[in-house]
Amino acid sequence: MKKYNWGIIGPGKIAHKFTRGLKQLDNATLYSVVSRSMERAKDFAQEYGYLKSYDDYLEFASDPELDIVYVATPHSHHYEHTMICLRNGKAVLCEKAFAANSARVDQMINAATENKIFLMEALWPPFQPSYKKAGEIISAPATGPVQYIISRFAFKAPYDPEARTFNPGLAGGSLLDIGIYPVIDALTFLGKPDRIETNTVFAPTGVDKSIGILFGYKDGRGASLYSSFANDGGTGTLIICENANISISRSRDHIQHLEIEYASGEKEAYTYRPVAMGFHYEAAEVMRCLDMGLKESPVVPLSFSRDLIRTLDRIRKRAGIIYPPEVDL
Numbered sequence: 001m002k003k004y005n006w007g008i009i010g011p012g013k014i015a016h017k018f019t020r021g022l023k024q025l026d027n028a029t030l031y032s033v034v035s036r037s038m039e040r041a042k043d044f045a046q047e048y049g050y051l052k053s054y055d056d057y058l059e060f061a062s063d064p065e066l067d068i069v070y071v072a073t074p075h076s077h078h079y080e081h082t083m084i085c086l087r088n089g090k091a092v093l094c095e096k097a098f099a100a101n102s103a104r105v106d107q108m109i110n111a112a113t114e115n116k117i118f119l120m121e122a123l124w125p126p127f128q129p130s131y132k133k134a135g136e137i138i139s140a141p142a143t144g145p146v147q148y149i150i151s152r153f154a155f156k157a158p159y160d161p162e163a164r165t166f167n168p169g170l171a172g173g174s175l176l177d178i179g180i181y182p183v184i185d186a187l188t189f190l191g192k193p194d195r196i197e198t199n200t201v202f203a204p205t206g207v208d209k210s211i212g213i214l215f216g217y218k219d220g221r222g223a224s225l226y227s228s229f230a231n232d233g234g235t236g237t238l239i240i241c242e243n244a245n246i247s248i249s250r251s252r253d254h255i256q257h258l259e260i261e262y263a264s265g266e267k268e269a270y271t272y273r274p275v276a277m278g279f280h281y282e283a284a285e286v287m288r289c290l291d292m293g294l295k296e297s298p299v300v301p302l303s304f305s306r307d308l309i310r311t312l313d314r315i316r317k318r319a320g321i322i323y324p325p326e327v328d329l
Contacts, residue, residue, distance in 0.1 A: 004287050005031035007066045007090075009057065009081045010073035011044035014095060018070055018122075019048045021279030027287055031067075034060035057081060061088040068286055070122070071095055074164045075171035076327045079104040082119070086111045091118035093286050096180055097312065098305050100171040100327050105309045109302050118290060120282075120297045121305040125184055127281030129272040130248050130256035134239065137246060137260055138189060144242025146189045149223040151182035154210075154233030161205050165229055171323050173207030175315060179227030183311060185237050186215050186223040192307055194218045198319040201230065208321050254278075 006022060008015050011033050022028050032052035035041040041053040054060040061069070061084045069085045071078055071094040079099040085092045086108070098105045098121045112119035125131045137143055155178070157165045164170045165177060186193070195216035203209040210228035226233070239246040247259040256272040274281070289297050296302045315321075322328070 001027050002287075002291060003027050003029050004067040004290065005029045005065055006283070007032040007034065007060060007063075007069045008044070008050070009034050009060070009069060009071045009085075010077075011035050011040055012072060015044070015070070015072040017277055018072065018279045018283070021276035021281075022070075022283050023048070024276055024280040025284055025287070028283060031065070032060060032063065057084050058088075061085045061090055066090055068093065068118075068290070070283075075100055075176050076169065076323075079108060082108050083111060086115060086117050086119065089115070089117060091286065091290060093120050093122050093282060095122045096124075097121075097171075097176040098309055100176070100323055101329075102306070102309045102313050104329070105305060109306065112295065112302075116295060118286065118295050119302065120286060120289075120300055121302075121308075122282050123184060123300050123305075123308075124278065124282070125181060126188070126299050127285065128256060128278050129274060130250075130258040130270065133258055133270055134246050134248055135188075137244070138239065138241060142262075143244045143246075146239055146241050147221055148240040149186050149189060149225075149237065150240075151185040151223070151237040152226040152233050153178040153181045153235045154226065154228040154231050156232050157229035159203065166203050166205050166207055166209075168205055168207050168323050169327060171327050172205070173203075173209075173211075173321060174227040174229050175208050175211055175312065175319075175321060177227075178229075179208075179211055179213070179225070179315075180308070180312065181235070182223075182225035182227060182237070183213070183315070184308065185239075186225060187304070187307060187311060189239060190215065190217065190221055190223055192311060193223070196311075196314050196318050198315060200319040200321070201228075203229075206322065208319060211315075211319060211321075213315055 034054040038055035193215035199212040201210040213225040215223040
């Protein structure tokens with residue numbers, strides 16, 4: 001079994017969760033971490049057992065022993081850090097959203113394609129057992145086609161204009177941070193919308209504190225999507241099919257629940273308890289693809305990431321969500 005040396009860019013909250021997942025995989029070596037602060041890099045490395053610490057991104061990315069990089073910095077920095085790694089021949093798993101806009105995502109994908117380097121957006125839902133089971137049920141002829149989706153992701157975030165959640169300079173706001181998940185639901189099970197409507201509440205910094213989104217399709221299907229930093233609305237997705245309703249939820253202890261109610265009155269329920277919040281699934285997929293010589297994942301293909309960021313751009317335009325020029329080039 002080939003083992004891969006993993007590096008982390010940005011030892012923040014999400015990197016802690018990801019590393020706990022990475023430690024579940026026998027073919028993953030916790031190799032290196034880089035931060036603007038050497039102290040933060042060393043503290044993170046010591047906590048989890050990474051072998052090397054850096055405060056220089058280019059030096060980190062040019063290490064010939066490094067195989068795969070997980071980019072865990074704020075949205076505003078995904079493009080820069082991903083490009084540094086791709087230019088140095090490193091496979092990249094970049095946290096969502098891939099970048100602040102579609103122009104930058106296109107450049108990232110083009111760089112990976114031209115240099116024949118693996119690149120994948122770290123989208124959590126497609127790998128989760130509850131989500132995969134829902135997909136199996138939806139694909140069954142007895143379920144009937146999806147007609148409408150209602151999806152939400154909300155938690156109350158303390159207001160801090162400098163935090164990644166509310167700082168426009170970091171491409172903050174609920175849409176790219178958590179609203180992306182309901183959008184993923186709609187794109188996965190309904191496809192790209194023909195019409196988009198929005199209702200947005202802005203924070204004092206100008207980013208979206210809450211946003212409601214309506215997707216419309218020419219054939220009458222639709223979706224109602226919501227994300228917010230203003231309340232503890234939690235997470236939940238209702239997928240309304242012709243002959244069944246499928247409900248996906250996740251409790252605060254990260255246990256996943258899936259319930260199906262068929263038009264006949266029959267009900268099914270499933271509970272899943274993935275270790276380490278299920279972050280190891282993404283890392284395992286990257287290594288599986290590299291073992292097979294693939295340059296992108298069939299589970300999260302680059303075409304889906306392109307569709308996702310273009311849809312997010314459309315939502316932002318409709319809602320009037322604007323980032324500073326240096327972020328939104």
